[in-house]
Every structure is written in structure tokens, then in C-alpha cells.
Amino acid sequence: MTYGFAAFAALLPAIAFAAIGPVADLHIVNKQIAPDGFSRDTTLAGGTFPGPLIKANKGDEFKINVYDDLTDDRMELSTSIHWHGLFQHTTNWADGVSFVTQCPVVPQHSFLYDFHAPGQAGTFWYHSHIATQYCDGLRGPLVIYDPADPYAYMYDVDDESTVITLADWYHYLSSDAPTIPAPNTTLINGLGRTVNGSATPLAVVSVVQGKRYRFRLVGISCDTNFVFSIDQHNLTIIEADGNNVLPLLVDSIQVLAGQRYSVVVQANQPIDNYWIRAQPNDIAQGFDNGRNSAILRYNGAPTTDPTTPLVNSTMPMVETNLHVSVMSINPGNPVPGGADINIRLVSSINNTYFAMNDVIFVPPSVPVLLQIMSGVKRAQDLLPKGSIYGVERNKSVELVIPALGLAGPHPMHLHGHAFSVVRSAGSSTYNFENPVRRDVVSMGNDGDEVTIRFFTDNPGPWFFHCHIDWHLAAGFAVVLAEDVADVPLVDPTPASWKALCPTYNASSPSVHVRPLPKAQGFPQ
Missing domain, CATH: 2.60.40.420 (Cupredoxins -  blue copper proteins)
Structure with a gap:
């Protein structure tokens, strides 16, 4: 029995990140991949896009040994890795910024990033911090779980399957980028479809009706920002960039490059497939043929693309509506220009x-x-x-x-x-x-x-x-x-x-x- 490509794609299992850490080896490699059906050479962490989820519990020590196995001289051969959002108290040397906090790691060498993140928990990510190397693919999510999370009562599921990365993707090497680079595709959890392209596989996020999910949105773009939404589901924001916020109910969130949000989503709709949408600001907009999309699939729903219609947002996130969950003394006097x-x-x-x-x-x-x-x-x-x-x-x-x-x-x-x-x-x-x-x-x-x-x-x-x-x-x-x-x-x-x-x-x-x-x- 044979299947067309679209039918085969629909049968693929749900996407969940392979996880490593907080003590792990991370090999930086060149590899050819086709996440949207177009094959290109890349620079990847662990040979995947996005790179493997690095996960830890609050208080854990990180020991990530980064190996430079790069060989393709059309892209950067040296590397360094930044652990985005982690403060690096007393370990500025491990912040991973080439020519600011370190010299790059060269091919056939490794470097151990050994650091703590005391007091920090939440959603973070890691990426190359040398030239434009991460535009060629070197980026991945990082999560520090809090066993005493004050919002744990709000959700039932928070694991590898609830991490959602939003990325732009280019059909050319960063070294060949034009003066004003324009991405070709939106990738959600590493998969997407292009304009006039075939029905390549899309990421599937699986849920069980009646359960509540903490989705961790990670903006791993080189450039693009996205307006994120899930058809017929509201989003309750509880975290922004590793900081807890007072719960805020919205139906869409603009996610810029580098930003992260945790949202609680209740699987309270009829068993079916629903579009997860990430409308980009600089990629061909729209959702024809599943572009700029992934699939929220209820357990028991058919393995087909959703048919849910697009509905305009009526409760978009506004940053001024986000507030810290624990009152703290803000630095400086409470007037413009009132800092030291x-x-x-x-x-x-x-x-x-x-x-x-x-x-x-x-x-x-x-x-x-x-x-x-x-x-x-x-x-x-x-x-x-x-x-x-x-x-x-x-x-x-x-x-x-x-x-x-x-x-x-x-x-x-x-x-x-x-x-x-x-x-x-x-x-x-x-x-x-x-x-x-x-x-x-x-x-x-x-x-x-x-x-x-x-x-x-x-x-x-x-x-x-x-x-x-x-x-x-x-x-x-x-x-x-x-x-x-x-x-x-x-x-x-x-x-x-x-x-x-x-x-x-x-x-x-x-x-x-x-x-x-x-x-x-x-x-x-």
C-alpha cells in the first residue's frame, strides 16, 4: 500500500523534543536538512533543528561540553554558545559571546561551559553568538523546571511535548545573504511549509481533552517576529522571559526574536484538529496550505490537517498589561531619570x-x-x-x-x-x-x-x-x-x-x- 506525501505526513507522530542536560555533550555539526521540503546545508546543535532541549531543575549545575565538529567553510567554522536569559553570576566567562566574553572555539576543539543559575527557573534558549551563525540553524530551547512552581496548580502537563519554538528559515547560507535578508519559511518546532510548496509535514502538538497544558513559547528567530494563536483556545500568560507574571488571559501574543512566554491552555474544545498559527511580520503572510502553522491535535482526532477558520484576535497581549507576580522594589526613584x-x-x-x-x-x-x-x-x-x-x-x-x-x-x-x-x-x-x-x-x-x-x-x-x-x-x-x-x-x-x-x-x-x-x- 502506498501513500501520497501529504497522507504520509499526516501519519507522522507528534513532535516532542529530545532532551539532554544539564550535564551533557553538545556537538556542533554541519548537516543537510529540509524542514520545509527545501534541502540546504546548515550548522546545527546535536544535528537537529532546533537543537535538543536542554532541561534542568532549579538549582542544578550546568556542564555543557561544546564540541566544534564543523567542516563546511562556506559557513562559520568557529563557534561559541550563549545561554540566553541565564545571568551567569560569577561566571561571566561562560556567557558565550565571541569577542566580548571569550574567544571562539575552533574546529576539532571543545569547551566546557560550567555554570549555575541560582534562583532562576523558566523558559530560556541557547544559540551561537558569533557573526550570523545562528541564522544557519544553531539554536535550541532550554528549560529550568521549578519543583515548587507557584503556578503548578494551573496546569496538568509541562514536559518536552509542550515546548513550542517559533523560527524563521532561510533557503540560503548566511554568508550569501542579500543586503536585506528575507526568510522563506516559518518553522514551528522545526517544521513548516513554503509558498506554493508541497504539503510537507507540520509539527503536531498532542493534547487530551480535559487536561491543562503549560506551553512554553520560544522565539528562536534570527529576525522574524510572530503573532501566535491557537484556533478556538485562549492563552493565559504566566511567564515572560523567565519571570513569573500575574496570569493574563489573551487570545494572541506577539513574540519577538529572543522572547519567551509560558501560557496555560485548556483542552476544553471538542475532539478535533485545530490550527496553531504564527503570523510572521516579514515572511509571506497567510495560512494557505498550512503555511505559518502547526497542528493542535486532540487524542482521538483524525490524522488530517485542521479545517478551523481564522478568527481575528480580540484580546491581544499588550505588554503594559503584564505585571510581576511578586512585588519587589524597583531600582531608582519612581520618576523618569530617577536612577543612579x-x-x-x-x-x-x-x-x-x-x-x-x-x-x-x-x-x-x-x-x-x-x-x-x-x-x-x-x-x-x-x-x-x-x-x-x-x-x-x-x-x-x-x-x-x-x-x-x-x-x-x-x-x-x-x-x-x-x-x-x-x-x-x-x-x-x-x-x-x-x-x-x-x-x-x-x-x-x-x-x-x-x-x-x-x-x-x-x-x-x-x-x-x-x-x-x-x-x-x-x-x-x-x-x-x-x-x-x-x-x-x-x-x-x-x-x-x-x-x-x-x-x-x-x-x-x-x-x-x-x-x-x-x-x-x-x-x-
């Missing part, structure tokens, strides 16, 4: 380069952390000049970020901290009482101005950048150098870290990352 340190970061663009306060971030040849460990004690003496902002320890910091509407909305991510969003994009009011805490915030559209605050309790150089990876590679970043003088005492580095730069510098130029050339139009 106030920094205004104005973004601009010229040709294909981005700048913050008129400076394009060009990665230094010596990582910022290594400069500090080598004796530099003042932020103003660190390279790259103009991109380093010194902040003292135990101070409140306010960052004001006027929107750059062009090529946006831009998702801005701070390493080493969660921050309070005291003024959200699209809002003219401030919330100093109970704002949402997160680590990726939208800059919004032209005319918007976002204000965030955090407390400097984590010495080290921390990257602050646009999480559209193409924009980061084009200079859209600064480094906040926190308590520079005390970093060598607080963040001692292991011998394996000290060996990274000598090994990288002694390696063939073919494995080196090409530096970003200087651009015209901005002061250097």
Missing part, C-alpha cells in the same frame, strides 16, 4: 550599518573580558572605543531607548540581567510599581521610547544588542561594563577559558571570523 545612572541610547542606520549613539559596534580582536583580566581597570580604557559604557556596582541604571522604526520593531536584549520595563513601546506612561521584568524588549515603532531599569549586582562586561542577528552583525550593540575593577575577583576564569584565545589566534585564518569593516557615515 541614566543612559540614553539613540540608534541610527546608514546604508547597511547600525549605530548606537553614533558608534558602530566592531568586535575587538581581544575579548572585553580578557582585556579586563589582563589588567584594564577602567571602562573608558576598554576596546572598542565608544561602545563601552561603564556602570558602577550596586547602582540603579535607567536605559532610555528611542525607537528606530526602520527595519523594526527591534528586540533589545540585555545579558546578565532581567530588567523592569517601566515604559513600554507604544505607551506614554510609566509604571514604577509593578512593571514586567524580562530580558528582551521591543523598541516599537517610530515615535516610541522605551525605558528599562536594572540593578548592577553582577560584575562583568554584558552585551546589550538588537536580537535581529543581521542587525547585531551590522553593529547594533554596546557593552555595559559593570564594576570593571572587581571582575577579576568576582569572576575567576578557568584554565580552559584562558586557552581559548591562544588556540584561536594560532589557528588557520580560514576559521577566523571576518571583522566587520568600518562603515562610512558615522563618527569612528
